[in-house]
Amino acid sequence: MRTAVFALGFAAGMVFLAAILWSTGSFLPSQALAAAAPEAVRFTQPAPMPPPAQRPDAAPAVHPPAPPAVSPALGMPLAGVDPHTLQSNFSQMRNGHAHEALDIMAARGTEVLAVAQGNVVKLFTSKPGGLTVYQFDDSRSWCYYYAHLDHYAADLKEGMLLRKGDVLGYVGSTGDASPDAPHLHFAVFELGPEKHWWQGTAVDPLPLLIRGTMF
Numbered sequence: 001m002r003t004a005v006f007a008l009g010f011a012a013g014m015v016f017l018a019a020i021l022w023s024t025g026s027f028l029p030s031q032a033l034a035a036a037a038p039e040a041v042r043f044t045q046p047a048p049m050p051p052p053a054q055r056p057d058a059a060p061a062v063h064p065p066a067p068p069a070v071s072p073a074l075g076m077p078l079a080g081v082d083p084h085t086l087q088s089n090f091s092q093m094r095n096g097h098a099h100e101a102l103d104i105m106a107a108r109g110t111e112v113l114a115v116a117q118g119n120v121v122k123l124f125t126s127k128p129g130g131l132t133v134y135q136f137d138d139s140r141s142w143c144y145y146y147a148h149l150d151h152y153a154a155d156l157k158e159g160m161l162l163r164k165g166d167v168l169g170y171v172g173s174t175g176d177a178s179p180d181a182p183h184l185h186f187a188v189f190e191l192g193p194e195k196h197w198w199q200g201t202a203v204d205p206l207p208l209l210i211r212g213t214m215f
């Protein structure tokens with residue numbers, strides 16, 4: 001009898017407690033709360049902003065800057081010349097403009113060698129440069145320019161592939177070079193996106209030739 005009364009009182013107490021919890025909203029199973037929480041978080045977080053659309057009229061009219069090309073390490077265009085013995089004359093002023101090339105004095109008729117592998121793009125005769133060769137490298141990022149040549153190698157043709165060290169011509173004094181001071185005028189241009197053989201940004205060849213002795 002005492003057990004029954006106790007059980008009845010216990011049951012009544014549990015019902016009362018349950019009623020209180022239910023009315024205060026605390027009687028939700030803990031799993032339900034956990035499931036609801038991330039949902040609530042998801043709703044309160046702002047959606048990631050899409051990148052602003054490129055307006056065509058806002059696009060710049062110039063080409064985007066090209067990724068910087070790694071400067072090449074070049075072979076010497078004249079055999080037996082140590083580039084460490086040469087002085088840069090890239091920044092010297094010549095007839096009112098920067099030289100932007102390297103002059104290497106040599107005897108007339110000295111073989112001129114391709115400094116890297118790549119195609120002959122243009123054989124050109126100009127008033128200042130005389131007999132010249134324009135060669136692209138294999139990546140078509142760089143143009144190599146050899147000027148004041150006495151004559152070309154016998155089989156040299158536009159479009160042909162030169163390998164590093166191939167003879168392309170011979171030292172001379174054509175163009176505006178002094179006849180009693182034959183030399184090779186050698187220039188390196190970084191090409192623009194148009195890949196024009198006559199258009200580029202000149203860089204000093206000497207550090208590239210010195211680099212070529214390290215590889």
Ligand SMILES: [Zn+2]
Nearest residue numbers: 101102103185
């Ligand atoms: Zn020069």
